[in-house]
Amino acid sequence: xxxxxxxxxxxxxxxxxxxxxxxxxxxxxxxxxxxxxxxxxxxxxxxxxxxxxxxxxxxxxxxxxxxxxxxxxxxxxxxxxxxxxxxxxxxxxxxxxxxxxxxxxxxxxxxxxxxxxxxxxxxxxxxxxxxxxxxxxxxxxxxxxxxxxxxxxxxxxxxxxxxxxxxxxxxxxxxxxxxxxxxxxxxxxxxxxxxxxxxxxxxxxxxxxxxxxxxxxxxxxxxxxxxxxxxxxxxxxxxxxxxxxxxxxxxxxxxxxxxxxxxxxxxxxx
Amino acid sequence: xxxxxxxxxxxxxxxxxxxxxxxxxxxxxxxxxxxxxxxxxxxxxxxxxxxxxxxxxxxxxxxxxxxxxxxxxxxxxxxxxxxxxxxxxxxxxxxxxxxxxxxxxxxxxxxxxxxxxxxxxxxxxxxxxxxxxxxxxxxxxxxxxxxxxxxxxxxxxxxxxxxxxxxxxxxxxxxxxxxxxxxxxxxxxxxxxxxxxxxxxxxxxxxxxxxxxxxxxxxxxxxxxxxxxxxxxxxxxxxxxxxxxxxxxxxxxxxxxxxxxxxxxxxxxx
DNA sequence: TTGTGTGAAACGATTCACAGCT
DNA sequence: AGCTGTGAATCGTTTCACACAA
Numbered sequence: 001x002x003x004x005x006x007x008x009x010x011x012x013x014x015x016x017x018x019x020x021x022x023x024x025x026x027x028x029x030x031x032x033x034x035x036x037x038x039x040x041x042x043x044x045x046x047x048x049x050x051x052x053x054x055x056x057x058x059x060x061x062x063x064x065x066x067x068x069x070x071x072x073x074x075x076x077x078x079x080x081x082x083x084x085x086x087x088x089x090x091x092x093x094x095x096x097x098x099x100x101x102x103x104x105x106x107x108x109x110x111x112x113x114x115x116x117x118x119x120x121x122x123x124x125x126x127x128x129x130x131x132x133x134x135x136x137x138x139x140x141x142x143x144x145x146x147x148x149x150x151x152x153x154x155x156x157x158x159x160x161x162x163x164x165x166x167x168x169x170x171x172x173x174x175x176x177x178x179x180x181x182x183x184x185x186x187x188x189x190x191x192x193x194x195x196x197x198x199x200x201x202x203x204x205x206x207x208x209x210x211x212x213x214x215x216x217x218x219x220x221x222x223x224x225x226x227x228x229x230x231x232x233x234x235x236x237x238x239x240x241x242x243x244x245x246x247x248x249x250x251x252x253x254x255x256x257x258x259x260x261x262x263x264x265x266x267x268x269x270x
Numbered sequence: 271x272x273x274x275x276x277x278x279x280x281x282x283x284x285x286x287x288x289x290x291x292x293x294x295x296x297x298x299x300x301x302x303x304x305x306x307x308x309x310x311x312x313x314x315x316x317x318x319x320x321x322x323x324x325x326x327x328x329x330x331x332x333x334x335x336x337x338x339x340x341x342x343x344x345x346x347x348x349x350x351x352x353x354x355x356x357x358x359x360x361x362x363x364x365x366x367x368x369x370x371x372x373x374x375x376x377x378x379x380x381x382x383x384x385x386x387x388x389x390x391x392x393x394x395x396x397x398x399x400x401x402x403x404x405x406x407x408x409x410x411x412x413x414x415x416x417x418x419x420x421x422x423x424x425x426x427x428x429x430x431x432x433x434x435x436x437x438x439x440x441x442x443x444x445x446x447x448x449x450x451x452x453x454x455x456x457x458x459x460x461x462x463x464x465x466x467x468x469x470x471x472x473x474x475x476x477x478x479x480x481x482x483x484x485x486x487x488x489x490x491x492x493x494x495x496x497x498x499x500x501x502x503x504x505x506x507x508x509x510x511x512x513x514x515x516x517x518x519x520x521x522x523x524x525x526x527x528x529x530x531x532x533x534x535x536x537x538x539x540x
Numbered sequence: 541t542t543g544t545g546t547g548a549a550a551c552g553a554t555t556c557a558c559a560g561c562t
Numbered sequence: 563a564g565c566t567g568t569g570a571a572t573c574g575t576t577t578c579a580c581a582c583a584a
Binding site: 021022024025026028029030050051052087088089090092094096102103104106107108110111113114116117118119157158160181182183184188190196198200202203204205206207208209210211212213214215216218 | 291292294295296298299300320321322357358359360362364366372373374376377378380381383384386387388389427428430451452453454458460466468470472473474475476477478479480481482483484485486488
């Protein structure tokens with residue numbers, strides 16, 4: 001999914017494939033669970049099952065990190081936990097800021113999974129003056145005016161944007177100008193960032209739309225026909241080329257059903 | 271990202287690549303914005319920029335849907351909005367249930383982006399009896415006991431799981447038994463589902479870990495050395511093969527720093 | 541002339557299958 | 563005897579580059 005730009009071929013120590021990197025946290029989670037149950041070793045087969053991938057893929061993935069297993073035996077759980085944590089950079093502490101403390105921002109602030117993985121919520125920031133000082137997740141919300149100060153004083157390199165779509169680009173630019181080089185974007189917008197900045201996005205409604213696509217397929221052709229028949233005639237889709245609002249009225253009726261705001265994200269700005 | 275199993279080669283009308291499907295919502299969002307500004311046509315170049323992809327990819331993607339453009343001119347915005355909406359199955363209304371009304375569940379319930387895209391939150395369900403009846407996003411929370419009834423009465427095929435990790439598998443099984451065939455899983459666990467059921471997962475901490483990986487790279491070799499030196503000697507990583515908690519104590523010190531609960535998701539169950 | 545639509549080439553990721561180590 | 567590690571085959575995705583239509 002939309003990782004920002006450039007993963008500079010320069011400092012690329014040992015090129016671990018992006019697809020592999022994306023699975024390391026999965027393995028780590030499964031390994032942590034095993035570690036808690038004091039399981040000493042796992043086979044690629046067992047671990048793969050726990051992580052929800054197949055064993056060949058897992059072994060290939062691990063082979064990029066080095067040869068951390070023992071033939072005929074399997075992998076040492078604790079050792080692997082350490083190696084993957086180190087590879088992911090989780091042996092150091094990452095202070096993060098969350099900008100936009102609406103519903104979603106608050107949920108993120110309360111998310112236990114961050115703290116448990118080497119991430120520390122250094123500050124909560126919101127543009128609403130009324131929010132300032134209010135405690136969320138045991139931490140006072142700070143005003144956007146102090147964003148730059150907060151970033152630099154805490155040495156923050158990772159920022160989370162949970163603002164409405166309209167504010168995201170501006171917030172992103174300020175974060176970047178202040179020193180942030182990695183952004184997790186929950187706002188439903190494309191963030192434009194300079195080279196050297198990584199962006200990952202999470203869009204809740206996009207995931208649902210992908211599910212809807214497959215769901216529609218499952219329903220078979222009957223359902224598709226029904227849906228098509230609901231609006232216009234099955235064989236007569238909206239006239240193309242007929243630009244402007246005229247054609248749109250009929251065509252987009254069902255499709256562009258939407259609130260007055262178009263693209264409101266999961267936060268309440270005020 | 272972890273789409274469930276089988277996309278049955280059987281009913282596969284015109285095989286649209288999965289990667290393309292995953293981008294359709296992106297195009298749709300960009301097109302909707304253009305439509306609101308009453309822009310009649312776009313070139314692949316312009317639309318690609320708005321969606322954050324390159325134009326060759328966009329044209330290839332659209333070529334799987336059919337030839338909806340006009341050479342030398344571009345694409346008719348309204349027409350494309352309709353075609354993509356239809357392809358994604360958004361011309362019909364999808365009732366969804368959200369299970370687990372903690373911080374995250376509440377944020378999802380309030381998310382405007384669902385309603386605006388053909389999804390209707392049919393019910394909010396939580397296991398906590400104290401939550402029952404409480405209004406969240408203008409809708410009373412219902413108790414898990416009624417899950418099956420709610421699913422069938424509303425004809426729900428898509429479920430969202432926002433429960434703690436421990437409850438997710440069980441909730442998933444009940445959803446599926448009741449008729450749900452697509453699940454969006456926010457709980458940090460691997461969901462095991464039978465064939466025919468699609469699962470997509472969103473894991474907030476995984477995204478951050480991926481960012482941390484790249485962030486670590488950016489810091490260069492110096493930072494890596496510092497991190498390694500923090501714990502053990504740079505050249506002496508935790509002894510492997512030394513199974514059990516003994517080796518783990520030193521090895522996982524920084525890595526397995528975690529709350530008492532291990533894997534708590536962004537919800538408060540109680 | 542402009543910008544789509546698409547074969548063909550390049551690339552990356554996954555799977556296969558088995559040699560090699562314990 | 564068992565399980566890792568990995569080349570080689572395969573598959574899917576992206577990019578290139580240009581014929582073709584408006």
